[in-house]
Amino acid sequence: MHENKVIENFINGDPSAASALVLEYQDRIFNLCRYMLENPQDAEDAAQDTFIKAFQSRKSYSPDATFYTWLYRIAVNTCLDHKRKFTLRSLFLSDDKEAHINNIPSLAPSPEVAYATSQSMHALQNALNRLSAKLRVVIILNELEGLSYEEIAEVLDVSVGTVKSRIFRARDELRKNMKNSTEQK
Amino acid sequence: MRCSKAGKYLSSYIDHELDAQKVVLLESHLAQCELCSEELEQLRQLKGLFKHVQSFSAPASFRSKVTTQLENLPSKGFSLFPAFIRIAEAGAFVLAIAAGIMSGGMLINAIAPQHKGEQVMAALSLETFEALPPDSLGRAYLAVMEGRR
Numbered sequence: 001m002h003e004n005k006v007i008e009n010f011i012n013g014d015p016s017a018a019s020a021l022v023l024e025y026q027d028r029i030f031n032l033c034r035y036m037l038e039n040p041q042d043a044e045d046a047a048q049d050t051f052i053k054a055f056q057s058r059k060s061y062s063p064d065a066t067f068y069t070w071l072y073r074i075a076v077n078t079c080l081d082h083k084r085k086f087t088l089r090s091l092f093l094s095d096d097k098e099a100h101i102n103n104i105p106s107l108a109p110s111p112e113v114a115y116a117t118s119q120s121m122h123a124l125q126n127a128l129n130r131l132s133a134k135l136r137v138v139i140i141l142n143e144l145e146g147l148s149y150e151e152i153a154e155v156l157d158v159s160v161g162t163v164k165s166r167i168f169r170a171r172d173e174l175r176k177n178m179k180n181s182t183e184q185k
Numbered sequence: 186m187r188c189s190k191a192g193k194y195l196s197s198y199i200d201h202e203l204d205a206q207k208v209v210l211l212e213s214h215l216a217q218c219e220l221c222s223e224e225l226e227q228l229r230q231l232k233g234l235f236k237h238v239q240s241f242s243a244p245a246s247f248r249s250k251v252t253t254q255l256e257n258l259p260s261k262g263f264s265l266f267p268a269f270i271r272i273a274e275a276g277a278f279v280l281a282i283a284a285g286i287m288s289g290g291m292l293i294n295a296i297a298p299q300h301k302g303e304q305v306m307a308a309l310s311l312e313t314f315e316a317l318p319p320d321s322l323g324r325a326y327l328a329v330m331e332g333r334r
Binding site for chain 2: 120149
């Protein structure tokens with residue numbers, strides 16, 4: 001069945017269409033949440049919440065935007081909500097903060113990556129974790145999800161110029177953080 | 186193009202997001218500027234690292250968990266029947282108010298229809314005005330004062 005028809009059925013509340021869209025987009029949404037949130041369980045919860053919220057707000061979807069940018073927007077906002085809740089919680093519960101640090105996922109390079117690249121990726125991982133949520137999300141959407149600047153602008157509801165500026169700043173910070181990390185060794 | 190401007194375009198350039206005119210100007214600058222060329226190479230290396238990053242897949246049970254949650258969502262479909270009931274209730278309330286007003290008017294007319302006009306005239310007439318009604322304190326005072334004279 002053509003995706004447009006599936007989306008149409010989804011908007012009309014067809015459960016099988018919803019299930020089909022989950023199957024189509026679950027990996028992409030989960031991957032995004034995994035890199036936005038440091039805790040694997042939080043990432044899975046956020047990814048599930050994304051699809052639930054998408055179904056509940058399906059009438060708000062407009063064909064002017066592509067379905068996956070609309071879905072990504074819900075995912076990004078859900079992840080930011082989870083981060084805010086964690087920040088509030090960690091202010092009062094020190095145990096949660098320690099667990100958070102221990103659960104930071106690695107970028108998990110493929111096994112065949114050379115040692116030097118592996119070291120660089122370790123530095124990249126640390127640098128990426130130190131980015132603010134605002135800068136991290138544009139890098140993840142661009143580098144890991146392969147979205148264009150225009151698509152990122154649509155997801156974040158900002159101008160293309162803002163996306164360009166944030167990507168420029170994110171890369172600048174990544175390079176500086178990686179350089180500092182290398183010099184400290 | 187100066188280095189300060191070229192530096193800002195490098196990020197968009199490696200993402201193929203720079204318009205054609207700026208690409209020409211930037212490439213012309215890069216051909217002459219070793220510093221900006223070096224910065225471009227660093228950005229390419231950084232971008233290259235992301236190609237080795239592993240993509241995470243959703244857990245095997247993810248889809249079934251989501252589907253179960255969707256099935257347990259309370260239905261919020263719009264139904265005409267409850268709306269009809271609400272409209273009928275509102276209509277019945279208005280009718281009850283109107284019936285009460287009308288029956289109250291009819292009751293008043295039924296009790297004293299012939300005196301109604303006389304009562305109105307009596308209320309408006311100055312002849313019916315009594316400055317000192319018989320049982321009033323003022324009448325008693327006058328009686329006392331007249332008795333003293």
